[in-house]
Each structure stands twice: as C-alpha cells, then as structure tokens.
Amino acid sequence: MIQKLLIANRGEIACRIIRTAREMGIATVAVYSDADAKALHVRSADEAVHIGPSPAAESYLVGEKIIAAAKETGAEAIHPGYGFLSENAEFAEAVQDAGLIWVGAPPSSIRAMGLKDAAKKLMREAGVPVTPGYDGDDQSADRLKQEADAIGYPVLIKAVAGGGGKGMRKVDAEGDFLSALESCRREAKASFGNDDVILEKWITSPRHIEVQVFGDSHGNVVHLFERDCSLQRRHQKVIEEAPAPGMDEATREEICTAAVRAGKAVDYEGAGTIEFIADASEGLRADRIFFMEMNTRLQVEHPVTEEITGVDLVEWQLRVAGGEAIPLKQDELSIDGWAIEARLYAEDPSSGFLPSTGALDWLDLGVEGRIETGVEEGDEISPFYDPMIAKLVAWGEDRDDALDLLVEMAETTEVWPVRTNAAFVANALSDNDFVAERLDTGFIAAKGDALIPSDKPDDAVLRGAARIAMVANDDQPQDLAGFRLNRSPRHAVALSHRGEVKTVELDDTPFEPSLTGFAEGTRIVVFDNGSAFGFDTETRDSGAATAGDGAILAPMPGKVIAVDVAEGDAVTAGQRLMVLEAMKMEHALTAPFDGTVTDLAAATGGQVQVDAVLCVVEPSAD
Template identity: 75%
Template sequence: MITKLLIANRGEIACRIIRTARAMGIATVAVYSDADAKALHVRSADEAVHIGPSPAAESYLVGAKIIAAAKETGADAIHPGYGFLSENAGFAQAVIDAGLIWVGPKPASIRAMGLKDAAKQLMRSAGVPVTPGYDGSDQSVERLTAEAEAIGYPVLIKAVAGGGGKGMRKVDAPADFEAALESCKREAKASFSNDEVLLEKWITSPRHIEVQVFGDSHGNVVHLFERDCSLQRRHQKVIEEAPAPGMDEATREAICAAAVRAAKAVDYEGAGTIEFIADASEGLRADRIFFMEMNTRLQVEHPVTEEITGVDLVEWQLRVASGEAIPLKQEELSINGHAIEARLYAEDPAKGFLPSTGRLEHLKFGDLERVETGVEEGGVISPFYDPMIAKLVSHGDTREQAIDDLKYALATTEVWPVRTNAGFVVRAIDDEDFRDAALDTGFIERKGDKLVPLTEPDEAAWKVAAMLSTDRCNEAPLAGFRLNAPKRNTVAISSLDDMRVIDLDQAWSDTLRVVLEDGDLYSTDSGDAPVMTGAVIGETAVVFNEGSAFEFALTARGTGHQHAHDGDIIAPMPGKVIAVDVSEGQAVTAGQRLMVLEAMKMEHALTAPFDGTVTGLSVSAGSQVQVEALLCVVEPSE
C-alpha cells in the first residue's frame, strides 16, 4: 500500500484526496504556488512544498517541479486529481520512470483516448456506438466541406484535441461552414497546438450522459452506473446528477456495457469516465446514445456516483494503484437513491458571468452533509485558477427530495463580497422543466434571463436588512407576535441608490418566521416565498435572498421619545424638512402625506398613521431636524 502520497493539484480536489488518504493512514504532501501559500489544501496536508509563481504554467503544470517535490519529501506516489497534468501521458510516464507510483491509468491508455478522432475509431472497432460523422486524416477544406454535406446540416465541428468547449462550432448551413471551420482551427491551434478537427452530426435534444468505469491490473473492469451532466453553460457543466432521470433498466444495461467495452479496449486501470451524447428527442434509448470521448481521470462530478453507490472512488484509486484488485464485483454494486451536485462558482450572473475575485470576508454553506471545498472564510479567490468555490452535493431517497435539499442549501449559502452563481443555480433546479426532467444541453441557454436572479432587493429583503441593522435581532418574537413598542420604532437603511425608513415593529409582524442562529438572522415566509438569511458584516448588513446577496448600509435609528405614543411623528434620521403639507388642527386620513424630509440626497415622506387631527406641529419647510425630533402629533379620531 502507498505510504506517502503527493497530490499534484490544489483546491477542493486536493482537500478531497487528503481526506481519504488520511482515513487510510496514508501521509500526504501538498504542493502550492505563491497564490496558494495560505490555502486550505496546504494546511490540510501533513507536508507542503512550494513549487513556483502563481501562474499555473510556472507551478502546477511543471511536472519536473512536482516530481522533485515528491522525491524531496519521500513520497512514493503521486495523485494528479483532475485538470492540470491529470491526462498528460508524458507526465504519467515521467512519474513512473522516476520510480514513483502513478495514481491513474497507464500512459498508453491516456494516449489512446487523448485524441477524439483516434478514440472514435478505436471505439467503433470495439463495438461501441459512435456519433455519425467524419474523423479521417484528410483535413483539406474541400474534403471537410464534402463530408459536412454528406452528414447533413446542422453539423458540429470539434477539435480532435479539444476539451471544455474549445475548438467547437455548430454550423447550421453550408454557407457558414468555411468561416466556422477557420475559426475552430485557429482556436484549437492556440489552445491545444493541434488544429485538426472532426465532424459530427448535430444531435437534436442532446443529453450528456456519462458512465463511471473502473479497472485494475488484474483484468477486472466494472461500471458504477451513469450520471447526467446535461445542464451546461458554454459547454461547462453546472449541475450533475446520478442516476440519469428517465433511464430505464434496459437502456442503462446497454450504455453501461458499452462503457465497459470501451475501457477494456484500452486495457484501462483506475477511475475513468466514458462520455456519451444522447438524442433524447424521444426519450433515452439505447440506439440513440453515442460515444463522445473518454476522460482518463477522476471527474469533478464523481461525488454523485459515490453518493448513490456508497463507494469511495479515491480509496479505490489508491488501492488499485497499489496493485490491489477492485474491492467489489459488478453484481455487488447497486444504485441507492438520487444525488445532485451543483458547482458554486465565483462569478456574477447579472454581469454576464464575469469572474468575481477577492477575499471571502463571509462564507457559510447551506446545510448539507457533503460540501466539497478548498476555501474557507478569510481565504482569497484569485484570478489565476478555476473560479469554483465549492461543490454542494445532495442525496435523497428520490430525485425530488435531492432537488429540494439542494435548493434549500444553495438558498441559504452566504458568500460575501465575492459574487456567486448560487441564485442562478437555485432558479435552474427549481425550474419546472428541470423538476420534470425535461433536460438537454441547451437548457440554460434556452431559459436565458429567466434564470438570472434578482439584481435589486425585494420588499422582504429590506425588512430583513432593517432587523439585521439593529440590536432588536436578539429579541426576535414568535411568529405573528407584535411587539408592544412605540410605533415609531424605525431604522433608516440604504441599498444601491435607494434609501428607506423601515418600521421595525411592522417588519417583525409581517415576517412569519424569524430565527437568530449563531449571530445570523434567518427569515422565511410560508408557502413558496423566498428563503433569506443575513448577517452583519463589518459596517453593513447583507441579506442573502435565494442565493443572491444584497448589501445595506445602516443610516440611523429612531425609537421615539420616552413618552411617545402611536401618533407621534418622529424624525427617523437627521435632515431637512423640505415640505409641510398640513397645518395644525387639520383633519387627516391614514396614509396621508404630512411632510417630506430630505436626508442623504433622498426624500422620505412622513405619513399619518391613522385617521385623526394634526396637533403640536413644530416644524416648517426649511427646518433642520435631528434624529428622533418630534415633528408633530396626530390625535386619533374618536
């Protein structure tokens, strides 16, 4: 068995691997760049080695530095995680040549699946269904144009060395083909130093289905069922789930058997994923599911497979790399319940998903048994690496339960001031089509702005912010209970370009459920109303409404005079009276404007609390007043 493991990666996957290694009694070594000197994975490992500057090309992608770190610390194995060097056959071979254990497939297997055209040809010969198309060596414009015509439009151009959606173009008509081909080849050359492409028939209603496979050095290969990764944005996965909704047993048996054949065709060892594209226009059918590519590594979404099978895939990786056989036979594996994973990214959906970087001044994940992360409160989201903050993973007896649990966890996740896609994902998984499993890879693009969360706080958020901005949080009443405090118990708060004076008593009364937990306010109305949480962070109150964050500044608070009663009109903040609409002795009705107070370049109307008569009017237009000044009194009608 491996005794000391170096993890050639960072962030949440490094922390994930460290957790399993520690449970197995294996010592761990982390590597880190300048940007990651104080990162969670560095402090979680038993040892850590600095490997260079912040850019990945000068640190995490330099294989020689990583192998040197393993030698320096006496590690006997290297786990690459995913991304970076995980599918680099040259690095895998260098690790083996250095006398170290490579926790991954054989370099030859990585090479066999590294180029999409060669992989398709290999899969075709192994009896694995492949997408109709062209993957030949003739890369001339004339040949590719002719093949596209033969396939029939729309067609998909794909870089043979591509990944992550790069070097990929959909072409709808012959007139657009040559320009799309040139663009695709330029991008492929820049990204992968290889501008060769293949062509595929464009699949209508495409679903991204993948099968987890595992092989060992004793000739055994098993599958651990399928995952659905159809919810993607710009070809990047956002939500993954297992098993695939709508998959019947006959189709599952066919696609999983094909995946096992694919793995055996390359003499596969370790964890891998066979990715398929399904034409789901008539549901999931075995004759409409085609091989797309193989990922020769652990996948980001591997937790959903672990949740439904009860298997620790990292433990299996370490055991198989140490020469052991796969711990379970195929007949011993089964599906238990349903699991969904959401990727929490540091990005702003309201601004075109621009990355959001900076210090995590406040970080609190919603209540789930499994949250995979490589950051913590006080940590930094840097511009150098993938912007994923965490993976939130739910598991339930049913898909509906898993959706509900994940939605609630995302809605109550608090990240500030870094912006996240939490609100966006809440809307996606709560969408009627998602709940009905009406899925395809165009789901997010088709829904468009419907999934983008609120950009301004709603009325309930204003009330929660007002409660957060005062020490009254510690006096949270029972549901529906109205405090017997003076009516003019108010707080002035501002957000964006808006400022309001909130009646705290009314806010408490209108909020059906308010709980203070660990210094944070939690509020939710009954039924389908939004779930909100909030916290005072520094000098501001931040309300998290269904995953979206809104910042409020406390301006001033007024509690009324010692002998105040409900008819006292009190200045909620310092300011200038710019208009007085009533005179002393005048009869007024509830809600009628009495005067206007200007403060912080904003106007606030003061209104009559009930029907009555104005008495004791003490100000006029132009008067400067202080907070809690008594402006006038409205005596209630008999």
C-alpha cells in the same frame, strides 16, 4: 499499500484526496503556489512544499517541480486529481520513470483517448456506438465541406484536441460552413496547438450521459452506472445527477456494457469516464446514444456516483495504483437512491457570470448534505484558478428527495462579499421543466434570464436589512429568524444599495423567516434564498448614494488600469469611462446615459472592491 502520497493539485479535490488518504493511514504531501500558501489543502496535509509563483504555468503545471517535491519528502506516489496534469501522458511517464507510483490512467490509455478522431476510430473498432460524422485524415477545406454536406445540417465542427467548449462550432447552413471552419481552426490552433477537426451530426435534443468505469492491472474493468450532466452553461457542467433521469434498465445495460468495452479496448486502469451524447428527442434509447470522448481521470462530479454506490472512488484509485484488484465485482455493485450535485462558483449571474474574487469574509455552507470544498471562512478566492467555491451534493431515496435537499442547500448558502451562483442554481433546480425531467444540454441557454436572480432587493429584503440595522444600533442579538420588532410609533431607516438610497419604514410586521443576515459597522448584509445583498446605513460623502442608476460600481474586485474621463466631463450613453482588470480580463465600464461625470473616486492603478462607487454620471436635463 502506498505509505506516503503527494497530491499534485489544489483546492477541493486536494482536500478530498487528503481525507480518504488519512482514513487509509496514508501520509499526505501538498504542493502550493504563492497564492495558496495559506490554503486549506496546505493546512490539511501532513507536509507541504512550495512549488512556485501563483500562475499555474509556473507552479502546478511544472511537472519537474512536483516530482522533485515527491522525492524531497519521500512520497512514493503522486495523485494528480483532475485538471492540471491529470491527463498529461508525458507527466505520467515522468512520474513512473522517476520510480514513483502514478495514481492515474496508464500513459498509453491517456494517449489513446487524447485525440477525438483517434478515439472515435478505436471505439468504432471496439463495437462502441459513435456519433455519425467524419474523422478522416483528409483535412482539406473542400473535403470537410463535402463531408458536412453529406452528413446534413446542422453539423458540429470539433477540434480533435479540444475541450471545455473551445474549438467547437455548430453550423446550421451550408453557406456558413467554411467561415465557421476557419474560426474553429484558428481557436483550436491557439488553444491546443492543433487545428485538425472532426465533424459530427448535430443532435437536436442532446443529453450528456456519462458512465463511470474502473479498471485494474489484473485485466478487470467494471462500471459504476451512469450520470447525467446535461445542465451546462457554455459547455461547462453546472448540475450533475446519478442515475440519469428516464434511463430504463435495458438502455442502462447497453450503455454501461459499451463503456466497459471502451475501457477494455485501451487496457484501462484506474478511474475513468466514458462520455456519451444521447438523442433524447424520443426519450433515452440505446440506439440513439453515441460515444463522445473518454476522460482518463477522476471527474469533478464523481461524488454523485459515490453516493449511489457506496464506493469511495479515491480509495479504489489508491488501492489499484498499489497493485490491488478492484475491490468489488460487477454483480456486487448496485444503485441505491439518487444523488445530485451542484457546483457553487464565485461568479455573479446578474453581471454576465463575471468571476468574483477576494476574501470570504462570511462563509456558511450549512450542515446538510455533502459539502466538498477547498476553502474556509477567511480564505480567498484567487484570480489565478478556477473560481469554484464548493460542490453541494445531496442524496435521497428518490430524485424528488435529493432535489428538495439540494434546493435547500443552495438557498441557505451564505457567502459575502464574494458573489456566487447559489440562487441561480436554486432557480434551475426548482424550474418546472427540470423537476419534470425535461432537460437537455440547451436547458440553461433556453431558459435565458428566467434563471438569473434579481440583483435588486425586494421589499422583504429591505425590511430585513432595516430591522438588522435597528437591532445592531441597539446592541441587541442579531439572530433574527422570526424576529418581531415591537416598537411604536413607526421608525424609518435609510439604506444605500449599490449607490441608491431607499428609506424603509418599519412597523411590527414579522421578520421573514427565510432571511438571515448580519451587521458589521455601517454595513448590513442580508441573505435571501442564495442571494446576498449589501447595504450601507450611512450616506456616502461622494454623493453617489443619491445618484440612482448613475452610480458606476465595480462589478468585482480588481485594478483600475485606465480612466478616460475627469470630473465635470460631459459623456454620452455607452461612452467608456474607465477599464477594470480582474481575473486576467479587461472590463470596460461605460456611461448608462448622457450626462456629466461627478464624484470621480477611481484612479489609474488603484485597487477596488466589488460594488465600490467609482464615479457618478448625473443625467442631462431634458
């Protein structure tokens, strides 16, 4: 048994691994960058070692520093979590060469599955069904075009070293192929240093079905059934569930048996996932489910598998890495109930899903279900790493029970001032088509703005904010669920939201039970079904509060790197006013209509918080 473990990762997965290690009596070592000096995973571990500056390329991706930290602390093993170095065969070999235990897939397995073309050939030889397409060595544009024509359009171009949606292009017509190929190769070369591609037949009603497999050094490979990860936004998973909706026993047996063959074909050890693409145009059928790729690591969505099988996959990883056999045989594994997971991200759906960073001044994820997180109230969402706040996981006797619980978890999530996708997730889970199991990978894109919550408070939220303001001014308790303000005559409260003032008249109408909130100084915050709305009870001196839609607000915390206008300047609709830098990206803020710039509060080099009024554009007189 491993006695001391270093976790070469951060955030929620590091906390997840630490929890299981502690239950097993294994001491833990965390590593951290400058940005993570006070992070939860650092506070949770028995020891912690600083490994460099905030950028991952200078800390979490520097294998030498991580191995040195293990040596320094006497750790026997390194667990890479997911992301970062988890599927880096060279790092895995370096760990083993240093005399340490690598809690992950063998380097040979990582290499075998690292390139999509080689992996497909290997799977075909192992009798695993693969998507019709081309993965040959001839990478000339003419040959690829010839193969695409033979496959038939639409066709999918995929970089052999791609991932996360990069290096991928759908081509609908023959005349578009060569330009799409050039674009795909250019992106693949820049992202992965490899511009080779494969071609696949485009699946018209695709479902993303994956199978959890597990192998050991004794030659055993088992599966722990399937997950459905079809709800994705821009090729990034948002909601995952196990088992897969609409999966019958015969099809499950076929796909899971194929996944085990895939694992055995590469002498797999540890936790891995075989990802399949299913043509669900006529439901899930074994003859229409094709191998896509293998992830040679633990997956973000592994909790749903744990919930339906009762297995701790991290514990299995640690035992198998220590030389033990898999704890259970295939016939000892079964499905119990249903589990669904949603990824809670720090992002603003109403602003194009822009990442939202900064301090978590208020964080309440409730007490229901399973919460996997790497932050606590008062921590920060850093611009340097993935903006996931938590994973919300619900289990139920059946899909409806799990779904109801997860909707409740999303709707009662309270985060401020960082924006989240909680209300967006709740809307997706509550959508009639999702409830009815009518889903595919294009679900979110097809729904469009229908799933995006409004960023404008409705009358109930405004009344709630006004009541909180009045109670706060009277120094009364602020637990307002079901609160009734018994006053007469009517009272009015002026509230400013994103630069727009509304006067709310109050009577003795009950406070909406679904609303919660708090007051802090002149700021009122109301939570409503996963959304958060901030109000000011004092008019801003800048005059922005009366400017209506002409108030230019910071969409996220960031740094002003350019100001193109001065007070009094006449501007036209769409004209750039200034540029904000956040999350390593530049965001141009433009004039909403023709008008004149007033109340300019932004200066080059200045740091701003979300919703700060940067200037006002007063509309031109008609």
